[in-house]
Amino acid sequence: MIGKxxxxxxxxxxxxxxxxxxxxALIPMMTVVNYSFQETFGDNVFFFEGFKWYQQVLxxxxxHASFGRQLVFTGVILAIEIPLGVAIALAMPRSGPWASVCLxxxxxxxxxxxxxxxxxxxxxxxxxxxxxxxxVNGMGIAYNFTQDPVSAWVTTVAMxxxxxxxxxxxxxxxxxxxIPDAYYQAAKIDGAGAWAVFRHIELPKxxxxxxxxxxLRFMDSFMIYTEPFVLTGGGPGNTxxxxxxxxxxxALGQFDLGxxxxxSLIYFLIVLLVCYVFFTVVMRDEEK
Amino acid sequence: xxxSWMAWTWPTAVFFVCIAxxxxxxxxxxxxxxxxGARRGVLGLDTTRGDRLFxxxxxxxxxxxxxxxxxxxxxxxxxxxxxxxxxxxFRWV
Numbered sequence: 016m017i018g019k020x021x022x023x024x025x026x027x028x029x030x031x032x033x034x035x036x037x038x039x040a041l042i043p044m045m046t047v048v049n050y051s052f053q054e055t056f057g058d059n060v061f062f063f064e065g066f067k068w069y070q071q072v073l074x075x076x077x078x079h080a081s082f083g084r085q086l087v088f089t090g091v092i093l094a095i096e097i098p099l100g101v102a103i104a105l106a107m108p109r110s111g112p113w114a115s116v117c118l119x120x121x122x123x124x125x126x127x128x129x130x131x132x133x134x135x136x137x138x139x140x141x142x143x144x145x146x147x148x149x150x151v152n153g154m155g156i157a158y159n160f161t162q163d164p165v166s167a168w169v170t171t172v173a174m175x176x177x178x179x180x181x182x183x184x185x186x187x188x189x190x191x192x193x194i195p196d197a198y199y200q201a202a203k204i205d206g207a208g209a210w211a212v213f214r215h216i217e218l219p220k221x222x223x224x225x226x227x228x229x230x231l232r233f234m235d236s237f238m239i240y241t242e243p244f245v246l247t248g249g250g251p252g253n254t255x256x257x258x259x260x261x262x263x264x265x266a267l268g269q270f271d272l273g274x275x276x277x278x279s280l281i282y283f284l285i286v287l288l289v290c291y292v293f294f295t296v297v298m299r300d301e302e303k
Numbered sequence: 304x305x306x307s308w309m310a311w312t313w314p315t316a317v318f319f320v321c322i323a324x325x326x327x328x329x330x331x332x333x334x335x336x337x338x339x340g341a342r343r344g345v346l347g348l349d350t351t352r353g354d355r356l357f358x359x360x361x362x363x364x365x366x367x368x369x370x371x372x373x374x375x376x377x378x379x380x381x382x383x384x385x386x387x388x389x390x391x392x393f394r395w396v
Contacts, residue, residue: 050310
């Protein structure tokens, strides 16, 4: 039997990371927990309030509304981006020069900074000077994302689909490229049609990458801030005020640090729960 | 260096000390009985002691939030439910 050598000094190698995480994550997190139980008017003067802010946030219509909008937004973009990404990946060539061209084109939106995406779509969709805005209005459809909630939602969703479907495409494409030719040859011998090949070969083989794609898109869209903030600023009214925008409004706009801290911790716990569920699903699939 | 900006209170300090003690306790447990006590529980998940602590803490947080949202403070009852939940997780999950 081979004896295993254990060297605890290896822990020293991770000490810098531990110190870094302590400074950029743990200490701010502890501070947020402390703030969530207190009221402050600045100048480092705090008044203990107990669970008041948590109860206030959990029972507030404002939080329910922004949480609902967040869920709807995430659900809508997942329902569009995942099937669309898979469809585009299926349509892309697997080899030859066009494969490289397609991959570069797909990667382009991912390289653009989020605030630039928001600014681009803002100008692009403006009803008076934007190409999209003028074209849609020219077709006789009343479109003004700065005043009409439906237009604002459509523009925000379109912007996110434009920006992030590529990620799903690239992941799905990687999954498709990893399928050995023998599977397709066997399907051809069996006389399987395109749908049968997709249903019984491609989709099961893409399961793991699609799980990761769903996880990434869920997390990103659930924490989305920059793009809708630059595009609509959360408006018109509060119709595109998602959780993170609402949180920033409470913390920095109204300086309600206690309720904002409670809200951010609730937000964090929801994200952590979903992350853990996805992680468990992925790990269970890998074990199988 | 002043830490007044962190706005410490006794209840939050006690909370974090409890978390730190739980982690220290888990470390000692692991040193005494290495291997993490891995097993497949009632949920069909392969869990170690660390996983079970995480599930306990995360679940307890949601039990407290649900209690605050539905009934409001005090949260002693939620703490009691969380303890029962934690024992159940460590026993069966």
